[in-house]
Amino acid sequence: MKTILRVAATATVALLATTASAETRLTMSSWLPTGHPLVKDVMKPWIKNVEEATDGRVKIIMLPSALGHPKVHYDIAREGQADITYSAHGYTPGRFKLYKMVEFPFGGDSAVGTSVAYWNVYNDYLKPAGEHKDVKLLGLFTHGPGHIHNSKRTVNAASDLEGLKLRVGGGIMNDIATELGAVTLQKPSSSTYELVSSGVADGTLFPLESVPAFKIQDKTTHTTLVPGGLYNFSFFLVMNRDRFADLSEEDRKAIESVSGEAFARLAGEMWDTQDAKGLEAIQANGNDIVTAHEAFLTEIRDASAPMEAEWLETAEQLGVDGKAALEAFRTMSHGQDVAQTR
Numbered sequence: 026m027k028t029i030l031r032v033a034a035t036a037t038v039a040l041l042a043t044t045a046s047a048e049t050r051l052t053m054s055s056w057l058p059t060g061h062p063l064v065k066d067v068m069k070p071w072i073k074n075v076e077e078a079t080d081g082r083v084k085i086i087m088l089p090s091a092l093g094h095p096k097v098h099y100d101i102a103r104e105g106q107a108d109i110t111y112s113a114h115g116y117t118p119g120r121f122k123l124y125k126m127v128e129f130p131f132g133g134d135s136a137v138g139t140s141v142a143y144w145n146v147y148n149d150y151l152k153p154a155g156e157h158k159d160v161k162l163l164g165l166f167t168h169g170p171g172h173i174h175n176s177k178r179t180v181n182a183a184s185d186l187e188g189l190k191l192r193v194g195g196g197i198m199n200d201i202a203t204e205l206g207a208v209t210l211q212k213p214s215s216s217t218y219e220l221v222s223s224g225v226a227d228g229t230l231f232p233l234e235s236v237p238a239f240k241i242q243d244k245t246t247h248t249t250l251v252p253g254g255l256y257n258f259s260f261f262l263v264m265n266r267d268r269f270a271d272l273s274e275e276d277r278k279a280i281e282s283v284s285g286e287a288f289a290r291l292a293g294e295m296w297d298t299q300d301a302k303g304l305e306a307i308q309a310n311g312n313d314i315v316t317a318h319e320a321f322l323t324e325i326r327d328a329s330a331p332m333e334a335e336w337l338e339t340a341e342q343l344g345v346d347g348k349a350a351l352e353a354f355r356t357m358s359h360g361q362d363v364a365q366t367r
Contacts, residue, residue, distance in 0.1 A: 170254025
């Protein structure tokens with residue numbers, strides 16, 4: 026009897042050891058507050074989706090604090106300090122080129138539309154340029170259309186922006202704000218409250234969601250809505266390339282099934298939902314809200330035209346058909362093809 030029990034115990038230990046060894050634990054470095062919608066409504070659900078898709082074989086552990094500034098998160102994944110990270114391309118000026126395609130003014134009114142279009146157009150047109158070749162690219166997405174929020178005055182012309190100190194995240198939002206006359210302070214979104222509450226910045230360029238998310242609705246009491254967005258902002262979700270390659274083919278395919286376009290939709294739906302709530306919060310606060318006049322929209326078009334032309338030249342130098350990519354993005358982001366999963 027004792028022999029039977031010993032054999033059974035040994036078998037149980039062996040089974041547990043096999044189960045433990047079969048489970049892969051991956052780390053994620055996250056730099057946003059845990060209560061931010063991008064963390065609680067996108068990253069955490071995606072982590073759960075990965076675990077379910079792999080039948081529990083792959084688990085992702087979000088680290089208790091970020092391993093560095095948002096601008097170094099691409100390298101944190103590339104170097105393997107954490108297995109998975111996310112951040113924004115514009116936080117590292119000059120490093121990435123093609124992402125600006127999604128950041129030009131009037132890209133679209135839906136984050137689902139722009140995010141899904143971004144993922145598909147990237148794979149159809151931009152991927153051969155190899156800008157993410159040193160990592161495993163799991164996702165691309167944008168937030169909702171960006172608008173103007175400030176503490177000083179109503180903005181409905183380029184002249185109203187003259188001298189306003191605005192927090193921007195980089196990329197096209199920095200370029201367009203500068204061209205329109207604002208003084209830009211290039212800082213990550215997480216620094217916005219401190220900058221605005223201290224008076225270092227007069228306001229910020231943000232999607233509607235971010236005003237209450239970063240608790241500045243009492244500070245930036247003037248909002249100008251730009252139909253289609255003054256700009257958009259490009260984000261990535263990446264994984265260490267070698268760590269991904271070490272996974273079984275089954276688990277790699279499972280992770281990809283809940284990433285890519287599925288992840289773009291998850292992120293886009295969150296932004297669209299939160300943008301609606303953000304507008305409600307701004308309205309409830311009694312803030313001044315205006316929609317940009319056509320004359321202001323023309324000023325924005327004129328200011329961004331040279332930037333678009335420069336991007337087309339850059340795309341050509343990188344071997345990308347920029348005109349076709351931009352046309353495809355704008356067609357999809359405005360909803361003509363977004364409803365169809367490809």
